Amino acid sequence: xxxxxxLSDAAWFKSSHSNNGGSWVEVTxxxxxxxxxxxxxxxTGPALLLPTDA
Numbered sequence: 935x936x937x938x939x940x941l942s943d944a945a946w947f948k949s950s951h952s953n954n955g956g957s958w959v960e961v962t963x964x965x966x967x968x969x970x971x972x973x974x975x976x977x978t979g980p981a982l983l984l985p986t987d988a
Contacts, residue, residue, distance in 0.1 A: 941970055941981055948974065 944962040949971075958974045965983070972981040 939965065939968075939970070939983060944970065946972065946977070 941962065941964075944964045946960040946962050949959045949961050960972050960974050960977070962970050964970070967986055968983045969986055969988070970981045970983055973979060
């Protein structure tokens with residue numbers, strides 16, 4: 935199991951694939967090999983860590 939990742943200082947931005955009129959996902963490129971993704975409506979909530987090839 936991977937250890938927790940601190941994303942408190944991550945530079946989040948709206949995904950270019952999100953364009954549905956108000957709800958979108960945010961991503962950050964701060965982690966080599968992984969892409970953190972979060973819900974823009976719950977910025978203090980959990981983030982998913984996806985492999986870059988996903």
